Amino acid sequence: MVLPVEPELRDDRSSVQLVAAVRRLVSRGIVVEGGDLKPADRDLRLEEELSLGNVVPARRREFRAGRFYARQALQGFGAGGSVIPIGDNRAPLWPAGIVGSISHTRSLCVVAAGSSAEFLGIGIDIEEDSPLSCELAKLVSHAVETGKRDEIERRLGYDLPKLLFVIKEAFYKMHFPLTGRFLAFHDVRVELDVEKHAAKAQIVPSKRLAAIDSHCFEGRFGSSDGTLFSCFDLSAR
Template identity: 35%
Template sequence: MIERILPSYVSYAELFHDPPDVTLFPEEELVISQAVDKRRREFTTARACVRQALAGLGLPPVPVVPGERGQPGWPSGVVGSITHCAGYRGAVLGRAGEVTTIGIDAEPNGPLPEGVLEVISLPEERAHLRDLSRHGGTAGWERALFCAKESVYKAWFPLTGKWLDFEEASVEFDPERGTFAARLLVPGPVVDGVEVKGFSGRVLVEDGLIITAIVVPGPEAPE
């Protein structure tokens, strides 16, 4: 499913259920030793996706534990992102050099809880969503905005090591192309001597899910 919004040079894995036979590394087991069942299932199945995505890069399984602000601790030479929600777990990985950063997110295609939109959005974004809603379509645009902003943060943090608030990026969708553009409203990280001023991403709506993906190519990315 997610491969439809990814470039060919990344490796991905996704699962729509929680397999019962996933074995965690001791370092991973320690992370969730006190976790409730829901958190344990999310974490464990996401690591199964990570193993499969690593294999797609020709790499062996290794423990991947959360670091600062929950950012996965990827092995040297690997760039990646993980997401999980009800009915979906996924991981997308690439080789450093071919990929600069990745941010993926999945959410149920349903309305946001009351009051959340005002917290995560800017006035111009809410106007943009109203315009999109008038033109129809299958996406729950409020939820898609939340999903896109989560992808933006996941792409931003590995480059900066800093928090990015919801109001510090502005997102606009192009429903005909299935894409979105995120404009940073704060100074961006400098990559290869150039300031990153925003991110481009893709959005997929299918089977009751909204999935967003940002993959920033690196200098060695295939043409």
């Protein structure tokens, strides 16, 4: 008789698998750490908490776990004791010489960090593998991006609009610190290479974004035990 897996054990296994899957996709030199949200129950830095402000308990728990894993990632750069508050733009304020990105679901967290001598920017996003509604799908994607939706979803096994959401979020997290410019979903167009699990993201030309570099940025994507993820980085070399 096979005993059912306890939910907590399943979450532990899922987090290990997710972190391992992300590590396989990121560029050399990027450190990835992560897991479930349990570290939030024991990690507290007053300066970080004050920068977070008044938020609901679930958001505070995500925040604490993210900072815990961020300090784990920073240990390899000699900055494991760093405080990482939130800046005015609500993005993490990394220590000098470091670039990075933090992402959460309701139960998992992943952090990616690297040296600013090697990378100008890093972006990562993780989301639960649940389909978007028709309304949200239209908000997130261009018609040209979903033209082969049935074929792509059959090959990948998950919702294409949700994947585009994850890719564009990861791209934005990499791109925003470089320019300080807000991007809507329709400001970015994505081209997928399903076989290689690769994505090219390009800013759509417009009067509002005329001054932003519109060349293609290359990223990667994947899935692990019900979680979709994507990562982008921009080399400093």
